[in-house]
Structures are given as C-alpha cells and as structure tokens.
Amino acid sequence: MGDHCQQTMQKLSGYMDRELNDAEVRKVKAHLDDCPPCEQVFEFQAGMKRLVRRECCTDEAPPRLRDWVRKLATGHPKPAE
Amino acid sequence: MGQQGIGMSSDFSLFERHVDALYRSALRLTRKPEDAEDLVQETYLRAYRYRNRFQPGTNEKAWLFTIMTNVFRNRLRQHPLPESPIDQPGADFSIYDQLRREGMPVHLMSPEEIIVDRGFGDEVKHALEELPVNMRMVVVLVDVEDFSYKEVASILGIKIGTVMSRLHRGRQALQKKLWEYSGRPKPSAIAVGAH
Numbered sequence: 001m002g003d004h005c006q007q008t009m010q011k012l013s014g015y016m017d018r019e020l021n022d023a024e025v026r027k028v029k030a031h032l033d034d035c036p037p038c039e040q041v042f043e044f045q046a047g048m049k050r051l052v053r054r055e056c057c058t059d060e061a062p063p064r065l066r067d068w069v070r071k072l073a074t075g076h077p078k079p080a081e
Numbered sequence: 082m083g084q085q086g087i088g089m090s091s092d093f094s095l096f097e098r099h100v101d102a103l104y105r106s107a108l109r110l111t112r113k114p115e116d117a118e119d120l121v122q123e124t125y126l127r128a129y130r131y132r133n134r135f136q137p138g139t140n141e142k143a144w145l146f147t148i149m150t151n152v153f154r155n156r157l158r159q160h161p162l163p164e165s166p167i168d169q170p171g172a173d174f175s176i177y178d179q180l181r182r183e184g185m186p187v188h189l190m191s192p193e194e195i196i197v198d199r200g201f202g203d204e205v206k207h208a209l210e211e212l213p214v215n216m217r218m219v220v221v222l223v224d225v226e227d228f229s230y231k232e233v234a235s236i237l238g239i240k241i242g243t244v245m246s247r248l249h250r251g252r253q254a255l256q257k258k259l260w261e262y263s264g265r266p267k268p269s270a271i272a273v274g275a276h
C-alpha cells in the first residue's frame with residue numbers, strides 16, 4: 001500500500017462523514033477516482049453506514065407517546081408523574 | 082394548535098417532530114420499548130420545563146439529544162445495565178478485509194447482500210445494542226441521526242478526538258458482531274463471550 005493509499009485510509013471516515021475541509025475532500029476524491037482498491041474499501045464502508053441507518057430508522061414512536069408529546073407541545077401538559 | 086411564526090423558545094411544537102428520532106435512539110440505548118418510551122417522556126418533560134433555556138435558531142434536535150443522553154447516563158449510573166463483554170480490538174477489523182482474505186469477490190458484494198439478505202430480521206439493531214454504551218451512543222448519533230462530530234462532542238460533553246476514536250472502535254465492533262450473526266465462521270483472532 002502506497003503513501004497515498006495510507007493517507008486516504010486515514011481520512012476515509014472523515015470523508016464519508018463529511019467532516020473534511022474542501023482541500024482534504026479534493027485530495028481524497030482524487031485518490032479514490034484513481035485507485036480502485038481504495039475506492040472499493042470506501043464503497044463498502046459507505047454501504048455499512050447506509051445499512052446501519054436504514055435498519056435503525058424503521059422504529060417509530062408508539063401513537064400514545066406521540067399523542068402525549070403533542071399535548072405537551074400544544075400547552076396541555078399532563079405529566080405522567 | 083401551535084402557532085406558526087412565533088419563533089420563540091416557547092413554541093414547543095418545534096420539538097415535537099423529533100419524537101421518532103428520540104424514540105428509536107432511546108430503543109437502542111435502553112433495549113426495551115417501555116424503557117425507551119419512559120426515557121423519551123422524561124426528555125420531553127425536561128425540555129418543556131427548561132424550554133426557555135433553548136436558544137431559538139440553534140439546533141433543537143441536538144438540544145433534545147443532549148437532554149436525553151444526560152437523563153440516560155444518570156439512570157445508568159443508578160441502575161447499570163449489563164453489558165456484553167467485547168474484546169478491545171487490538172488489530173483493526175473489517176468485514177471487507179475479512180472477505181478479501183478469503184478470496185471473496187468483495188467488490189461485487191454490498192454490505193446489504195452480505196449481512197441482511199441472509200434472512201435475518203433485526204441483526205443490525207441487535208448488533209448495535211450489544212456495543213458498549215459509550216461506543217453505541219456515538220455510532221447512533223453519527224450513523225443513524227446524522228449529527229456532526231462537533232455536535233456529538235457537544236451533546237455528550239466529550240472531545241472531538243474521543244468522538245472519533247469511539248466511532249472508529251464502535252464501527253469495528255459492530256462489524257465483528259454482524260460478521261458473527263451472518264453465519265460465517267468467526268474471525269479466528271476474535272474471542273467472543275456468550276453468543
């Protein structure tokens with residue numbers, strides 16, 4: 001693994017999480033466009049993140065909790081305690 | 082009904098829309114629907130009580146999550162939940178590396194294909210819920226709720242560097258769990274507690 005690959009791997013999470021500055025983003029992106037092995041690692045990690053989000057976003061608040069919050073929001077709080 | 086355009090901290094209806102996000106995260110933290118519901122209620126009660134402290138124009142979702150993680154950590158201090166043992170990763174682990182080492186055509190496989198399409202229902206949630214709570218909170222806040230590292234640092238009252246290291250270790254630990262669930266042989270170097 002070359003220096004560029006190593007530097008890219010170190011920045012990969014930041015790149016995926018949109019935490020890098022513009023210059024860093026350009027650098028990582030240029031390398032990924034150029035280096036299929038690194039690009040594949042990135043695709044896989046990004047796929048993991050999407051998977052976690054998709055799987056964990058399926059739960060919705062129960063209707064009774066939603067109603068309770070609505071009452072609180074509309075100024076009729078009925079604290080359960 | 083809530084008035085539109087008040088724009089003041091007293092317009093509590095602003096907070097209402099985050100109930101699903103709070104609830105699903107509360108579920109990951111408490112692992113139990115009734116505890117999650119209770120945690121969300123207490124979060125909203127506190128938010129209501131202290132609504133005048135909220136600065137309009139700042140991120141109300143982050144504010145609610147700050148309250149909720151604080152309430153949760155206080156409860157945890159009083160009634161610790163059992164944590165499944167997790168070996169501290171000595172070497173880096175990723176499913177990608179694992180598959181590549183086995184000579185799999187990993188560039189042709191998505192995580193969805195590898196993990197989810199094996200007939201499991203809730204394995205990602207379960208894997209997440211098995212992570213140590215400090216890692217779990219960071220992974221939930223970044224990967225599920227889409228907060229920035231800086232926001233997570235502020236929500237949890239920790240340094241950005243700590244956010245990054247917990248995220249890194251948490252994601253790796255999550256992959257280890259999923260790897261086990263996916264019915265593949267356990268990575269040889271990894272000793273795991275009860276299933």
Ligand SMILES: [Zn+2]
Nearest residue numbers: 004005035038
């Ligand atoms: Zn490379």
